[in-house]
Amino acid sequence: MLLDKSTAGARWHLRPDGMEKVTGRLRYLTDLKAPGMLYGKVLRSAMPHAQLVSIRTARAEALAGVHAVLTHKDVPGLNRFGIVIPDQPVLCEDRVRYVGDAIAAVAAESPEIAAYALSLIEVDYVPLPVVDSPDAALRAEAPMLHPQGNVLHRTHYARGDVEKAFHACAYVVEATYRTPRQMHGYMETEGGLFSWDADGRLTVQAATQHGYKDRMQLSRILAVPEERIRVISSPIGGSFGGKDELNVQPYGALLALRTGKPVKIHHTRRESVRAGLKRHPMEVTMKTGIDADGKLVAHSVRIIADTGAYATLGAPVLNFATEHAMGPYRMDHVLVEGRSVFTNNGVSGEFRGFGGNQVIFALESQLDRLAAQSGIPPWELRRRNLRQPTDPGPLGNTVMPTDGAAQVWQEIQTSKLWQAAESEGGEKHVPGRPWLRLGFGAAMAMHGSGLGYGIPDPGGGRLGLNAEGKLEAAFSFEEFGQGIMATLEIMLMELFGCDAEDLHLMIGDTDKAPHSGSSTASRSTTIAHLTLSELHPKLTAAMLVAAAEASGHDAACLVTGRGGIWLEDGEGPIISYRELAARTSGSLCYEAAVHFPVTPDPVTGAHFLYTCTAAAVRVEVDTRSGTVRVLEQAHAVAAGPVVNPMGYIGQIEGGASMALGYTLMEDAVMEEACYRTENLDTYMLPTIADSQATFRIHAIEELPPGDPYGPRGIGEVGSVALAPAITAAIYRATGRRIDRLPVRREDLIMRLAGQTGGEETL
């Protein structure tokens, strides 16, 4: 189905947080203030790699207006953080490993005084050799960045015998693909407000994608029980994975503890660039072979990921890349070997797509190369290799059957964009401007949701009728622009047949919502669906019984509806939710704990639920300057029922814009492990002028019969297949293969003399 405002009809649901956001009235957590509040700032390392010899804070402490200066000595608990492996110092003791490493934290009466105080802290460094690439890190003489060496994590997956199988291939291609250090580029930089109350309880109001995880990490650092920490983590001005790990929270909490006053910290963009996470740059070498019929036979993959100075989610990201290097294709002989390597290049971590984007770019490019070699049209080559609905997953793991791959393949082929490109025969010129080249390209991908086998992935929520007579749903999810509020609202309105006014939604607060797990990995929609599927019948039954008692009607004739409980074919509620609440006095309240669906096979990182996507684009390459413009985009997505059409479109468009930036301009350039792009004047994000392409989304809602898991998350899938579609289109237009992102103008500029467009030759 072409998904837009008109096809969505009555389900086109204005998001409840929309008006406040577009008018700028919404108060984000970094907009909060408290009486007597101080401003925190963090001293970051001046060097990418050095020994710390001494840290002298006396001059900063003596500055009027400064209330506290903290170093590693002031961390009461574990002086480390990290979601999986806590290896990053909260405040460095004797060594710094990247330019964002924290050395001291200051609380002062104004941000200016705090900044000035940082300049008064004297740090003596002894520079160490800088490890500025995975290559350098893997050399024998490289300095060890961590006790276990410079390899954070290795993956190895093999089936069949690739070496032997390559001999039997009719065509084999091999190439190395390089992808950039993309920055999340959220509008709201990291920050928040931290305060301790008189009873020694800490309230953290700071962005995260997993409030309970922050609570656990903070409890370790502060040496305070988790119950004495409340994390309020919503609403957030964008995250995309970048705020999943702790960022400013330890400093805010420690400074507030020391000073006894509320402390606000809010990164400037520069601080955010310097300290914040980025997408893993990867070097992916693939050797792929097909037989004479175009069947994929052998595929060998080597992945080297630059994970930067600390672990955070580097290992799971590599697991994900390893799993997704085979795409939605059948292949008998596979070898994937991955290494995630420590360097001094910032810190790489979680980012929308989670390691899929890099390998999908490589794999889809391989298929295009094989198509060119064999003469089999690229899309036909894919068809010959598509997985079948009940095939195992990429790592041989049992998965929920899905026909998504074939569905998106088909849907893109019948799209208007494809048909138009087809009728032009792939070549089109602009009369009078022979330097313009137009091209068409398409690519596809399969994307796992949930955290994957081996990582506990629990969720849950609460549903009840509260004292005010509202149907109250509580989840610990965060709203960071993805539209979770609207999605929950729609789900609940459809389940209860009620109005938005009958609802009260509570999210992002560890004191008020039970553990729902992280708002990551395209998992929230599924968790909400599973939780509500369990809780809705319970609450409904209890409310109907109570309503039956109150009204004398048989519960079997009653239904929930707008404003209250109705007779099945009644004209209005016979008892309002408010009256019902008064009678039941808040006793109707249910909690459920669910687990994200996971593959039964013990294959670390492997997924159970997958969504599929295909993207097609038309691009224009201006060979005078090598500038690429995307003129049209079509996306097909197979992710089950569309709960929230506007949110769905927003996620696919947003993911695609991010992928457009990834393909054409975004790269946090580093030289000797220092950022050359320190602000948004040199780090280019796409603007609306770059994203003017016609954009169509085809949503495939059909799931195999009996599928109990309902709508799948679509937070990431819009961002994974666009890059190879664009580079395929560039190849069609210019004959040039792009193996490195972002696409460089240098690689596409052409001398004017001799260029031919249609009838015209220059």
Place this chain on the structure above:
Amino acid sequence: MVLPGLPEKLPHVALPRGVQEAWQLKRSLGERAVYSGGGTLLRTQWENQVQPVPFQLIALDRLKMLRGIHVSDGGMVEVGAMSTLNECIADPLLTRSAPQLIQALRQIAAPAVRNLATLGGNVCSWSGDVLPALLALDAEVSVYAEGKQLRLPLDAWLNTSTRDPHALLCRIYVPPAADGAEDGLSLAMYAKVGRRQAFTASLVTVAVAGRFTKNGTVRGIRIVAGGGGAAAQRLTAAENLLEGGQLSKERLFAVSDAIRNQYQAASDAFAGAEYRAEAAANLVAAHLWQIKDFKAP
């Protein structure tokens, strides 16, 4: 505001009412003072630590002489240096007489910046994107320097080695567009290549002016390239190949070669000089190739 305990990091701001006063203040303080137009470039320079925050800012806001856009003697449009980029874009006189200048202005920064940024500030940044357009138009300037008011071609002012370092740019004079009916086609163009479609620093900018006469010869050709950190440069070798001659394919390719050879482009982490020179050559040659009469036999 000076904060307790902080060194005097924030500059003092002077608001002189006359150009002489402004210039004298600047001269007396030397490097400790800086003129400020819209302050948009200055702010980024301070933030990027390529320029120190000065002791004294000399804000030019109250100088009447630096305001207003009108037609002056000889039909030139004169523009006060403190005119904002958006004021210039909205001005009907400029739109009529110098469309390529308007094109250049529209591609600088974004609307909010263009509301503050001044034409004078762009010129005095020495690498502003407007410079190739103004040089191609053979604009003139009036400056207050060495204690007096001077008027001279922009080209000459930019390239004098003895320029008064405290010179205050007062007005910019844009020659009238040659009357289209009288003799053939205008060769005017402006193009900017950046790292994205809008709101981007330039990698390359080129501007061309001149005429392609009815009898098929090129007259009054001026070709200028700039962009990135590079100073805007007249590409004289290419001009010499074209001036007085006819347009042919061979000549165009020779012009491209000449541009590639002469243009001293900037280079940074985002694009090399060779690329920029190639792009400048392509943009100019493609533009000339598009001149309609050229293609007719």
